Amino acid sequence: MPDLLVGPMLRHVDDTSASVWVETSEPCEVTVGLGGGRSTERTFTVHGHHYAIVDAEGAGEYTVELDGRPVWPVEGFPPSRVRPLAELGTVVFGSCRTSVPHDDAHESVHGPDVLRGYGLRLMAGEDPPSLLLFLGDQVYADEPSPEMIDFIRARRRDGPDEIVDFEEYAELYRQAWTEPVVRWVLSTVPTAMIFDDHDVRDDWNTSDVWRRQMAAVQWWPSRVVSALGAYWIYQHLGNLSPSERKADPTLAAIRAADADGAVILDAFAKRADEDPPSTRWSYARDIGGTRLIMLDTRCARSLEPGRRRMIDDEEWSWFTDLATGGVDHLLIGSSVPVFLPSGIFDVESWSEAVAGGVWGRRAAVWGEKVRQGLDLEHWGAFRRSFDDLGRLLVDVAAGRRGRAPATIVLLSGDVHYSYLAAAGPASADLDAARIYQAVCSPIRNPLSRTLRFANVVASFGVAGVAGAILARLARLPRRSFRWKITDGPWFPNALAALDLDGRSAVVRWYAARPDFGETVRVRLAP
DSSP: OOOEEEEEEEEEEOSSEEEEEEEESSOOEEEEEETTEEEEEEOEEETTEEEEEEEEEOOEEEEEEETTEEEESOTTSOOOEEOOOSSOOEEEEEOOBOOOOOSHHHHHHHOOOHHHHHHHHHHTTOOOOSEEEEOSOSSOSSSOOHHHHHHHHHHOSSSOSSOOSHHHHHHHHHHHHOSHHHHHHHHHSOEEEOOOGGGTOTTTTSOHHHHHHHHTSTTHHHHHHHHHHHHIIIIIHHHSOHHHHHTOHHHHHHHHOSSOOHHHHHHHHHHHHHOGGGOOOOEEEEETTEEEEEEOOSTTOBOSTTOOBSSOHHHHHHHHHHOOSSSSEEEEEESSOSSOOHHHHHHHHHHHHHHTTTTOHHHHHHHHHHHHHTTOOSGGGSHHHHHHHHHHHHHHHTTBTBSOOSEEEEEEOOSSSEEEEEEEETTOOGGGOSEEEEEOOOSBOOOOHHHHHHHHHIIIIIHHHHHHHHHHHTTOOOOSEEEEEEEEEEOSOEEEEEEEETTEEEEEEEESSTTOOEEEEEEEEO
16 A cells, blocks of 8 residues: 655646645555646656656645545645745745754754744744745755664665665655655645755865766765756656656656666766756746746856856856846846855855966865865856856846846855845945845754854955955956845854745845744845
8 A cells, every 4th residue: 555755745836737746655646636626647666766746737725645545634734735826925945954853952953943943833824935945955965864874874884874875865855854844834835946065965066176086986976876866856856847847858758667767767867967968957937027047056067177167058058048137026046155255255266266277286286175175166166157147147137138127136055154145236336236145044954153153254254355365366357246245144044035026025034943033134125
C-alpha cells in the first residue's frame, strides 16, 4: 500500500491551475481532487524512488489520493488550499535553512526555525502570501545534521560524512521537508526555488581551479551528478509551468521508460555539470503586473580565466531579453547578493584580478587561496558580469527598455545576515532609488556571536578602507554604479516579505523571536 514520503507540495500556481508534487513509497496513481474535479498522474521512478507532479484545474481545498486511498489532508492540520494567483501580492523569501530537530539543544546552536514559526502563524489564521521564494541552501549536503550522518553511517562505512549519492540526497530532502508544520506550509503556499552552493557543496563553481581540485576527489563525480539530478526532481520541476514541463525532454524520457529512469536522469545531470549551456536552471514568470526572473548564479557560471562570467553568454542573452520595463515591478532572484558592502565588493574584485594574474603567476596562486578561503565568490568576483548587470538595471530604471518599473528589487540570501541596499548610477540620488537589493539570510543557520562581530568589522569597517586600496593597486576600473546599505545588517534567523500593490512596494523582515514580530518595515515605492 503506497504512502506519502514527501509532500504534497504546492508548486506552480496561476490564475486557473495548480501543480502538486509528491514522493511516494511505491509506484501508484496519484489523484488530486480540486474544485469538484479530479486529476490523476502515474508516478515515475528514479533510483528506486517514486514521484509525481499533478496539474489540477480550479481553486479551493484539495485532497490527495494514492491508488484511490485518501492520504491528504491529515488530522490535526487545516485543509490545504489552492488560491488563484493572478496578481503577486506578498512574496515571502529567504535562504539557508538547516534541518534539525526543534528541541532546546538544537535551537541553542541553529536557532529557531523561522519557516516553522511562520507556519504556526498561518495555521492560526494569518493571511498566506502569494508565493514562498527559497533563494538557495534549501539543504546542506556538505554539513549534514547528526540525524543525516546516522543515516549515512548506517549504509556505508567509507567516504566522507557528506552526501555522495542520490539515495542520501533523497533522505536529505525528506528530513528537510517533512517536519509536520513545515510540511503543511509547503502544501498550501506556492513555492519557487533556486539552488546555491550548499545544495551541492560549499563554494560550488568558485573558479576553474576549484573545479579541477574537486574533479580529483574520488567521490565528487557521484556527488555532483546526484546533486543536480535530485535538484531537478525535488526543486526544479515544480518551478516550471505545466506547458514548460510538458516540453521537458528529460521528463518525457523518464516517464516513457519501462523501468527506473536513473540512467536518463544521471546522463542529463552529468551533461548539465560538464556543459552548463546545455541546461537552463533559470526561469521567469509574469504574474499580473510583476515579472519574476530567477537566475542560476552557480551552475551557469563561465569560469575560463580571462572570460569569467557569473552567467554564461547564452544565459545572459536569455536574461537580457526578459529584463525590461513595461511592468510595475521587476524582481530578480540571485542566490548570491549583487550589492555587498562596498569594501567587500572591492576585495572580491581585487581577488579576481590577482587570481587572474594581474600581479603575476606566484601571486595568482596566493590569490586563488584567498578567494577560496574567504568565500570571495559573489558578483564582485565576476566584475564584468557585475558591470554589465549594472548598466542593464540603470537602463531599465531610466525607461530605456520600456516603461520604467516602479521598483527593481534584487532578492538574495547566502551571506547569513539581512539588509536592504539602494542603488543607481554614479550621479543618482539614492534616497529616490528605483533599484534595491533585499537580502534575507538565514532562515535557520545563524552565525555565532564571534562571527557576527567579525563580519561587521570586516564588511563594514576594515574592508571599506582595505578594499579601496586594493582596488587601486590592482588597477581596477572605477565603478560607474553606486549603492549604499540603508537598513541593516541584522543577524538573527529571519524571513522577509515584499508586499506589492499596484506600483507600491513595501519590504518587511521578521526575526526569530517568541512573538515572531516584525523587525523592520521599509517603503520602496509610494
